[in-house]
Amino acid sequence: MKEIEELDLPGDIYYTKDHEWARKEGETVKIGISDYAQDQMGDIVFVELPETGSVFMKGEEFGTLESVKAVSEVYAPLSGEVIAVNSELENSPELLNEEPYSNWIIEMRPSDENQYDELLNRDDYLEMIRG
């Protein structure tokens, strides 16, 4: 497993306490899991995605990731509607381990832009991991 110094944590995205990331792309947002999350989970072997059009509240579970160690839920960083899912992950779940930031899980249209303010930036997230 990686030391904290070895983690890749880009500065241009938002993070959550549950180790998801959110990247604002105009009016929509792409969501994935952080390098720390994929490293802690180990080899991911199965990804369960929501259906396009589903609506989730901030903090609500939108899918599950199964690794060789455990099954983990992924939670919506913001409230909104799912407008796309990365179905490539269904056949190649390892992409989340290999490139956690270019391989997003879902794309949402947030219903409340103010919720971005409640997310963590890189430094806050790093501090949280350091505990």
Added chain:
Amino acid sequence: MIQGPGTSGLILNEPLLWEKGKKGRSAFSMVEQDVPEAELAAGLAGGAPFFPDLGELDVVRHYTRLSQWNFGIDSGLYPLGSCTMKYNPKINEKMAATPGISSAHPMLEESLCQGVLQLLFELQDFLASITGMDAVSLQPAAGAQGEMTAMLMFAACFKKRGERRDKILIPDTAHGTNPASAALCGFSSVPLMSGADGVLSAASVAEKMDESTAGIMLTNPNTLGLFEENIRAITDIVHQKGGLVYGDGANMNAVMGMVDFKRCGVDAMHLNLHKTFSTPHGGGGPGAGPVCVVAELEPFLPVPRAVKKGQGYGLSFGSTDSIGRVHAFFGNFSVLVRAYSYIMSMGPANLKKASQLAVLNAVYVRERLRDTLALAYEKPSMHECVFSDKKQHKWKVTTLDMAKRLIDHGFHPPTIYFPLVVPGAIMIEPTETECKDDLDQFVVVFKDIVREAESDGERLRQAPTRTKVRRLDETRAARKPCLTG
């Protein structure tokens, strides 16, 4: 290298049965044909399945060799946490093989199977008195089915009361079967976080418990091996809101004869006979997961149950409130016989002592390994202890690597990566049936493995190296499973 029981002996290869044999071989003699041959009606005949022709010795060697690749409690220490892999005394097998018991047909008239009915009746009674509960069904075939049976009873009870409750509280240390059983009965699970000390606080339950919540599913001791000491306060809160309390009996081996679950406020619980009551476990199953309830829930129990009828015994088909059958006839009967044999041969005092020794053994391992591995919780633990691989991170050695290396030394690894609340968890449950010498050997080997983590980490990452097959690619097995022979 310090020597555990494991060595590298000669292991005999063995192909699949379908790759063995020769046309014409046979393991029995056909009786001579004494009726005229007749043509099979058209439409009944079809292609025959492919079965290999094998001699008796082919078959005997095949299964003997496969058994030699296996590892079981009869081969060595099997400290799989939360599984209670205790030794299964051979007297249980002898009793289950008694002809009057093993050949009793489940549809015999009551008058012709009084002994069997007496055994079922008394086992219900024993399990009620061991748990402190009022009534028992022996039908469920496994722990998870016991959980589901109890959840069906909770649902039936609320329906009878005319209440709508669609949620249930489940702590984050619970077995995954708990939320699954609840979901099958229409309850959505509300997760409860355990506190920093590894147990539930009454306040966290009070915060979530309301009139639309069916109750709580609680394992005590919990899967961290810690006693839920706030159980009385927690069950009071649940009852005040009209809810019911389910006790998961997975860890009963820590508290036989020590804890009265009814007085703790538990309304229904299951027992794993294949854990606590020494019946075969895992691949050697089948299991049994009897459900014990308080009097209020008795009308909802599955039927039939064994009852006293006059001077003898009979079956009761209960009230119309019963949830019905959850298994054909009486459950996995031959498993019930083994548990009965265990309880009868131990007696109340020794059952209690078994639990005390199970706790003592686990605490001994915990204290001897506490400087070697990172202890997850400082709180006094019961029949199992949970460590993590935190201290080994700096050498890039994980829980998985250490577990695999234990195999090289001839030990079955403990439970790893569970419970989920401890990252890199190593959960050790030695059970009461291991003697101090064997525990000492395990501890010495584990300490040696940790020294090796620092000096030769690669050796651990390659482990196991002395087994018939080397480390399996678990990731590939999960991503690209090959499910045919």
